[in-house]
Amino acid sequence: QKEVEQDPGPLSVPEGAIVSLNCTYSNSAFQYFMWYRQYSRKGPELLMYTYSSGNKEDGRFTAQVDKSSKYISLFIRDSQPSDSATYLCAISSGSARQLTFGSGTQLTVLP
Amino acid sequence: GAGVSQSPRYKVAKRGQDVALRCDPISGHVSLFWYQQALGQGPEFLTYFQNEAQLDKSGLPSDRFFAERPEGSVSTLKIQRTQQEDSAVYLCASSSGLTRAGANVLTFGAGSRLTVL
Numbered sequence: 340q341k342e343v344e345q346d347p348g349p350l351s352v353p354e355g356a357i358v359s360l361n362c363t364y365s366n367s368a369f370q371y372f373m374w375y376r377q378y379s380r381k382g383p384e385l386l387m388y389t390y391s392s393g394n395k396e397d398g399r400f401t402a403q404v405d406k407s408s409k410y411i412s413l414f415i416r417d418s419q420p421s422d423s424a425t426y427l428c429a430i431s432s433g434s435a436r437q438l439t440f441g442s443g444t445q446l447t448v449l450p
Numbered sequence: 451g452a453g454v455s456q457s458p459r460y461k462v463a464k465r466g467q468d469v470a471l472r473c474d475p476i477s478g479h480v481s482l483f484w485y486q487q488a489l490g491q492g493p494e495f496l497t498y499f500q501n502e503a504q505l506d507k508s509g510l511p512s513d514r515f516f517a518e519r520p521e522g523s524v525s526t527l528k529i530q531r532t533q534q535e536d537s538a539v540y541l542c543a544s545s546s547g548l549t550r551a552g553a554n555v556l557t558f559g560a561g562s563r564l565t566v567l
Binding site for chain 1: 454481483485490491492493494495498500505506509541543545554555556557558559560561563
């Protein structure tokens with residue numbers, strides 16, 4: 340079993356829809372939770388990070404962490420065609436510097 | 451520089467050839483990471499440097515993979531006797547260190563896409 344599981348999609352939604360992207364993890368030592376966005380033929384870029392259970396909002400993006408269920412989510416409101424990309428969850432423990440990534444969910448927002 | 455720079459962006463090698471991939475991190479970033487990303491997968495950790503010291507190389511898949519960062523800035527990932535299964539995008543990332551909250555936020559380069567024929 341992988342340490343981080345992510346539904347690979349692909350996911351296709353109409354413009355303006357609310358998108359929900361999810362990951363589960365197995366190691367309760369994980370403390371830091373990040374979402375990266377990766378456009379085709381580009382490197383991942385950080386969208387958001389959080390380290391506590393609950394919600395964190397940044398514009399149209401909301402990151403949600405439920406440590407008791409080992410479940411993290413990213414919600415995108417009023418999705419735009421420019422949001423079309425692969426979304427990667429990434430998790431780390433406090434002691435390990437490297438990030439453990441999910442396999443990514445490919446999102447397409449149709450105009 | 452303004453971002454993490456990687457070269458070459460694309461590399462085609464014949465099986466058995468040696469390749470070298472270069473990473474120029476953000477100026478002043480002490481931490482540098484190499485990741486391997488296969489098609490349709492998330493990045494997989496290869497190795498980590500803090501300044502010139504290689505602190506973790508547990509992700510290197512075989513002894514054909516070697517990384518160095520001799521002066522604590524530019525890093526090179528070398529793959530000897532390339533095999534077809536080495537075909538992937540190799541991502542370099544750098545970090546200035548932990549945030550006040552203790553998170554390690556990485557900034558990635560665009561990657562070097564290696565194709566082994």
